[in-house]
Amino acid sequence: MSKNDTNSTPKSPATIVTHHGRNPENQFGFVNTPIVRGSTVLFDSYEQIKGNKRTYAYGRHGNPTDDAVRHVITELEHGAETLLAPSGVNAITTALLSVLSTGDDLLMCDTVYEPTRQFCDSVLQKMGITTRYYDPTIGADIEQLLQPNTRAVMTESPGSLTFEVQDLPAIAKVCAPRGISILADNSWASPIYYKPLDLGANIVIHAGTKMFAGHSDVMFGTITADEAHAQELKKTYRALGVCVSPEDSFLIGRGLRTLELRMREQGGKALAMAEWLQGHPLVETVLHPALPSHPQHQIFKRDFTGSGSLFSFILKPAGEEAIAAMVDDMNLFGMGYSWGGYESLILPVKIASQRSATTWPHEGNLIRVNIGLEGYEDLQNDLADGLERYSQMSNHKL
Numbered sequence: 001m002s003k004n005d006t007n008s009t010p011k012s013p014a015t016i017v018t019h020h021g022r023n024p025e026n027q028f029g030f031v032n033t034p035i036v037r038g039s040t041v042l043f044d045s046y047e048q049i050k051g052n053k054r055t056y057a058y059g060r061h062g063n064p065t066d067d068a069v070r071h072v073i074t075e076l077e078h079g080a081e082t083l084l085a086p087s088g089v090n091a092i093t094t095a096l097l098s099v100l101s102t103g104d105d106l107l108m109c110d111t112v113y114e115p116t117r118q119f120c121d122s123v124l125q126k127m128g129i130t131t132r133y134y135d136p137t138i139g140a141d142i143e144q145l146l147q148p149n150t151r152a153v154m155t156e157s158p159g160s161l162t163f164e165v166q167d168l169p170a171i172a173k174v175c176a177p178r179g180i181s182i183l184a185d186n187s188w189a190s191p192i193y194y195k196p197l198d199l200g201a202n203i204v205i206h207a208g209t210k211m212f213a214g215h216s217d218v219m220f221g222t223i224t225a226d227e228a229h230a231q232e233l234k235k236t237y238r239a240l241g242v243c244v245s246p247e248d249s250f251l252i253g254r255g256l257r258t259l260e261l262r263m264r265e266q267g268g269k270a271l272a273m274a275e276w277l278q279g280h281p282l283v284e285t286v287l288h289p290a291l292p293s294h295p296q297h298q299i300f301k302r303d304f305t306g307s308g309s310l311f312s313f314i315l316k317p318a319g320e321e322a323i324a325a326m327v328d329d330m331n332l333f334g335m336g337y338s339w340g341g342y343e344s345l346i347l348p349v350k351i352a353s354q355r356s357a358t359t360w361p362h363e364g365n366l367i368r369v370n371i372g373l374e375g376y377e378d379l380q381n382d383l384a385d386g387l388e389r390y391s392q393m394s395n396h397k398l
């Protein structure tokens, strides 16, 4: 869209997020694509409306604010087409509906985002589509689970609570020859650090609510498809009547401008924090794929070029009162759902009830953190104080 868009040399993600998705010549010279609100688009003549000869025909079918965002994400993900959804969950459900029909079988990773599990076990089940959950570390062995009616495999790598990394190329090698579609939730690494379509996925999904937005102020989702899946995805999307508010698109477009910078800064601080926690006497295990101790670190190193702001750690076992003592009095870490904003978050999570194909082996309390843009020392001190409070309420003395 900007004059650089026609240049065919490959560009770094940092350049794509700063230069794509805007064309100042079309907007009186102003740098950013403005918010274009509207439902009706006026046509000049019968000839024009009959032949649908306007770039935009109706609000639900897109507008310049949406297109700017779609364009940036398509470029980042190396996709053919990107569509925008009102939430990450809606992006997932719309994408699943575009590849599945009655009688089909879906293989879903056991670590999947919980509301996706609910969709599969309710709506898809009612439609006569079966969902089977698989161990995310299965890799090429997924072949043993395939049935003649298996139509799609969904991955989330790493899982956003427990951070198992999936061997996507190995899964793709088994699925591609059989025409099985692979959907990948790429919210954690973002296309700055991971490109599932290049590794064999067919559709990539983002909870735009998280890193794309970056400021905890908008709900959003994106779906990017390869050439082979773009038409069916568009058909399903249109049939379902999915569309987004141009204000939300604008906020996502604005967030994308600093995505690379925020990933680098927050991801770097998160990894430093993970390394520090690994040496803490109260910490049993740190679940962060960029640590050499992580069980799938080799796959991570091969397929990812960096790591995100979100990770978890498991504390030595203690009762609920120890968790409460830790998280209730944090100074900087806020307690709440979601992640990917500029502010740090802390969340105690119970994993066992969210698994059906695998058994969660850890007894200790799992704490998930999103590392924000605060000063690193301040954050580390806040966590250290929290761990001190946890220790006081447990048998583990510091």
Ligand SMILES: *Cc1c(COP(=O)(O)O)cnc(C)c1O
Pocket: 087, 088, 089, 090, 113, 156, 160, 185, 187, 188, 206, 207, 208, 209, 210, 219, 220, 221, 338
């Ligand atoms: C939050 C999240 C979603 C869902 O996004 P919403 O915008 O909250 O609907 C999907 N996948 C992952 C990995 C997430 O963290």
